[in-house]
Amino acid sequence: MNKGVISILLIGSLLGLAGCSVKASQEKELEEKLAQSQKQIEMYKKEQEKLEAEKKKEEEKPIVVDVVDPNTNEVIKTFLPKEMGVGSNDEKYKEEIEIWVKELARGSDTTDGYDQRMIPDKVGENGEIIKGSPRVILEESELLDKLFSAFANGGTVELPLHVSESGYQEEEVAQLDEVVVASYTTNFGSSADGRTKNIELSAEAINNVIVGVDDIFSFNTTVGPSDAEHGYQKAMEALNGKLVEGIGGGICQTSSTLFNAVDKLGVSYVEKHHHSLNVGYVPKGRDATVSYGGKDFRFQNTAGVPLLLKAYTNNGSLTVEVRTSKANQSQINNGNN
Template sequence: MAKQNWVISLLVAVCLIGTGCTEQTAKEKEAKAAEIQQKIVKEKKLQEEKKLAETKKREEERKLEEARPVYVNIIDPNTKDKVKTFNTKDLGYITNPENYKVEIAKLTRELARGTESRPGYDKRMVLDKLDGNGQVIKGIPQTILDEEELAEKIMLASEKGGDVEIPLYINASGYKNEDAAHLDEVVIASYTTYFNSGVVGRTKNIELSAEAINNVILGTNDYFSFNTTVGPSDAGHGYQKAAEINYGKLVEGYGGGICQTSSTLYNAIDQLAVTYVEKHHHSLKVGYVPKGRDATVSYGGKDFRFQNTSGVPLILKAIVRNGSLTVEVRTSTAYQDQVKKGI
């Protein structure tokens, strides 16, 4: 009996010892799990703080980058001087890209065509001319600033900045030097108008303007401008007062009569396949050409301009006789059969 009780006591003790070990192991596991969870939470918090710091840093860098000026320099291709410098961000390159394009278009237009205070790079052609001895008096080539190309170059440089050279294209007169002496060989178009030679001022003005266009060479695809060719019709250039049409009224003004020269030229050149760039009618009917066949001009204002698309080089002849003005268009015998006539 005593032995049996001892065995039972031993079994109870063993059970009690086993139960205690089991409880201790569970508590250790719980503590370990809690510790791991705390580490995870802490690590997650550190990652979030790091991410937030990086985001903040990037935002600060972005703001600094936006605040940093980016300069574009517009360079004159001839002198290599800076003609314009601007901060792209001031013009809205980042904040308002559509408006930025508008501003760049405005800038290129002003550089090409000029402003009230500064001339532009575009230059009309001053055509070559023969003097009394048949020698060529050189004019000035046409200069064109390609506005679209300049705008594209500026857009490419707008992000990082830099120098942009102005794209200028220079076009010389479209004829060969050896042709000059032969361009007056054949008359291919002419027109004559009449005036009262007793009116001194008007006669003088017609003579001066006719002399200005006489012997002017029109190369293939050259542009002719009456105002550029004749120049100012004022007292300083020898012009006198005579009747002229101004806003529907007949008034006295310097250069009255030069429109007869421009209109006579128009009726002669119109017989060829030229392309008109600018042409205007008087506000009143004139008596020296049929209705609708006039071409009024005013230096600094309305002009008569056309391009020689007849296919061959030409020369103008303006002949003033007693009471008549004849404008002839001539070319060389070699080109006679190649001339494109007007419709």
């Protein structure tokens, strides 16, 4: 064999070895890529399994609705819609929720509700303003709508409390006693008995009270309990068609005198009741009986201007005046406009 042939065979052998080496390298690289891909697939599977587990856990987690008091940020009630029958017994759970909301707003025999009547501001002896408290209303229909919506996905529901401050400006107060726009006087005699004392106390309670524009005045809320603890005495009062002795007898003369005074203006009546028998201090049908914790005399100031109540006794008579400023006098709605 000559040298040329040997060279050719040698070169061929070397090329064959080189080809095997390249093939082995490529196979190794492919195996590494496959292993890496397999690893990625396993990681993806684990991630999907984790997501599925979290989703299942979330689906199994009960829907919760918390009701929060916006004044304190405290949770006052927690609802579990599924346990209440949402989706399975809607009529029953809605009835129960409506009862709960009504009691929450208006209170019960044992608990106070969120609804609060306005305690009006008063003018003090030195002209200072003695603050009362605003009217607070829990909007029942609004709360029901919020709850029924939240029962689908859960969450937090804030109580829709609407607060109404008195409708007057503090700078007006000094002029509110300038003009008497309405008044009424009744007589009760001059004897120093329990009835006289009760009329004097209740008149003092409403004296210098500010009734702002659109304010709702409540006699019972303003005067408070007419009991012995607050200085009221025994006197005759009308009850179930009869005259009987009771603590606080006589305060109805104050409420009736007030009614006849404000009735000369454009006010709206929220609550008003007559006695079970005729009374002698006002004409028939012109009385307004009250009983703390029961019947009340309430009116809304729709006269268009803030008013100041004045009430005083003098030699066996009771006078209630309604006053305002000279600037307001021409703007009063007296009910005939």
